[in-house]
Amino acid sequence: MSVAQIAGTARARGWLRPHRIALLAVAAGLVVTAALTMRWDWLAQYWDLALLGIWRTIWILVVTTVLGFLLAVPLGLAQAAGPRYLALPARAFCTVIRGTPLLLQLWLLYYGLGALFPQFPWIRQSELWPYLRQAWPYAVLALTLSYAGYEGEVMRGAFSGVPRGQLEAARAFGMSRWKVLRRIWMPQAIHRALPTLAGETVLQLKATPLVATITVIDVYAVASKVRQETFITYEPLLLLALVYLAITGVLVFLFRRLEARIPSRLG
Numbered sequence: 001m002s003v004a005q006i007a008g009t010a011r012a013r014g015w016l017r018p019h020r021i022a023l024l025a026v027a028a029g030l031v032v033t034a035a036l037t038m039r040w041d042w043l044a045q046y047w048d049l050a051l052l053g054i055w056r057t058i059w060i061l062v063v064t065t066v067l068g069f070l071l072a073v074p075l076g077l078a079q080a081a082g083p084r085y086l087a088l089p090a091r092a093f094c095t096v097i098r099g100t101p102l103l104l105q106l107w108l109l110y111y112g113l114g115a116l117f118p119q120f121p122w123i124r125q126s127e128l129w130p131y132l133r134q135a136w137p138y139a140v141l142a143l144t145l146s147y148a149g150y151e152g153e154v155m156r157g158a159f160s161g162v163p164r165g166q167l168e169a170a171r172a173f174g175m176s177r178w179k180v181l182r183r184i185w186m187p188q189a190i191h192r193a194l195p196t197l198a199g200e201t202v203l204q205l206k207a208t209p210l211v212a213t214i215t216v217i218d219v220y221a222v223a224s225k226v227r228q229e230t231f232i233t234y235e236p237l238l239l240l241a242l243v244y245l246a247i248t249g250v251l252v253f254l255f256r257r258l259e260a261r262i263p264s265r266l267g
Contacts, residue, residue, distance in 0.1 A: 038234065038235050038238070039232055039235055040235060042226060042230050042232060042235070043239075046222065046225075046226050049217075049222050050219065050222050050239075052217070052222075053217060053218050053219035053220075053221060053222035053223075054219045054243060056216070056217060056218050056219070057205075057208050057218040057219045057220075057243075057247070058247065060136075060139065060140060060143065060208055060211065060216075060218065061201075061204060061205050061208055061247075063140055063144075064140055064143035064144045064147055064204065065201050065204055067140075067144045067147075067148075068143070068145070068146070068147025068148040068151060068204075069147070069148075069151055069197070071144065071145075071148035071152070072147070072148045072150075072151035072152040072155050073155055073186075074090075075090045075093065075094060075148060075149075075151075075152030075155065075156070076090075076151075076153070076154070076155025076156040076157075076158065076159050076189075077155070077159055077181075078090040079091055079094070079152070079153075079156040080155075080156050080159035080160045081159065090152065093149060093152070094149045094150075094152045094153045094156075096149070097145060097146055097148070097149025097150065098149055098153065102143075102146050102207055102210060103210055103213065105142050105145065105146060106138070106139065106142040106210055106211070106213070106214060107213075107214070109138045109141055109142050110135060110138040110139075110142075110214045113132075113138065114132075114138065117129075117132050135211075135215045135216050136211075136216050138214060139211035139214060139216045143204065143207060143208070143211070146204075146207070147204055150200055151193075151197065151200060154193050154196045154197065154200065155189060155193055157192075157193075158189035158190070158192040158193035159185065159189045161189070161192050162184075162185055162188045162189055162192070166184055166188075167180055167184065167185060170183075170184050187262070190262065191262045194255060194258060194259050194262065195255075195259070197255070198251065198252065198255035198256075198259075201251055201255070202248055202251055202252070205244065205247055205248060205251065206244070208220070209221075212224065219240060219243055220240065223236040223237060223239070223240040224236075
């Protein structure tokens, strides 16, 4: 039997453990009970809107985590090895972001910049004005900066955790600073940070409902709309919870696969 077959058999046996079978049975029972005892006639009317909300939630999550991580890498690198004039602003940014509520940051950007931009004629006449009048750019900006602030601190610890001896040995073999960063320092730092990045990405998903407070229609806003218009309370919330659980499950699965693949690329 090959190694792949042995690994597949081990995974299959893992799913057949008693506690997992019990959890699956309980989940199936809850789904059947909800389907038989609760009202779902409203779902057909709001189906298209719900799909739009789910898509927008996923889109906001993906865009803000990718942009936030791209910003977090230089923030972490500046704190771990940058000169003082770069390390201090990076540390100050991460401290402010981590020390203030995300809802406050979102409102400051939306109501602050949203009220400031119209006062400048050159902004109103620019090609960006149709976008700046909408709410979603401020939501994306706030969530991106928030993710970058938290992940910047994570990446600082990841960069600092890579043994200095490896970096010095690479420099002794004549590798340039950029090559050391790209081939040794960056891959190992990302591998060290992946478990925390997975948790922060799930937390980012849980933060997306805040965009509904500035009129962005995500899946949470759709559930609130259904409750307000139909006076049905529990069914929309239950469906909302299932959507978030499903997205979380996909995120956890993807990060675990990524963690399993990255070590083989370090060499």
